[in-house]
Amino acid sequence: MENKRFTLDEANDLLPQLKEDLLKLQQLTAQFEEQFVLYQKTKAHHKKFASPVKEKADPFFEIEGQLDFMRMETDMLIENFSRKGVLLKMISPGLIDFPAVLDGEDILICWKEGEEHVSHYHGWNDGFMGRKPFPEA
Template structure:
């Protein structure tokens, strides 16, 4: 993880609006993709081809939004749950600042091996 950007809490908070916007778009695209994928089975060959082209376009858009998140230095952990981590450090140890879509702020962190269930509240300065 040392080659990745490490965020201070303030830096992670600054990119959070961008990450939030991209994640919301990504979730909408994913939902649309899955709905259209179910429809695919019911179509004839001509309709299926058109829908497959549309699905490919949705996939390209989704990859773009995911890349927009990761290009900020954030780690996209789960699109469905809206989980994003920000590499950081605390007392010389590498940690991940942890945020979930719907939370107003980044208030939690966890160790590299702990995951979402191991989240701990960030202590105020």
């Protein structure tokens, strides 16, 4: 959704759905990371103790398929943020920017996980450290 601009009210109206989407994404990335570490350990162990005789089946085919599927799900969830016109800056902790205009200037209304509602903004080049309270908040 290119060039979408949000008002503060629109950002706050969308926030509950974004929080839900973010939670799903955080859970999925945590599962992926856990599964990937297990995969790496298992593969290293297998390599260390495997017989030099060629195995008939790839013992890692199933877990690699699961990891690929989880990665595709993660990519889809991340893309859903873009489709809604918002910028997902960080997954954990969640950090989301909403393109907006304030006094004729392009800005980003920003929300950080843990905040009840959207109430701050910053310039496109200021980043999170340059955030200020939104005038209407």
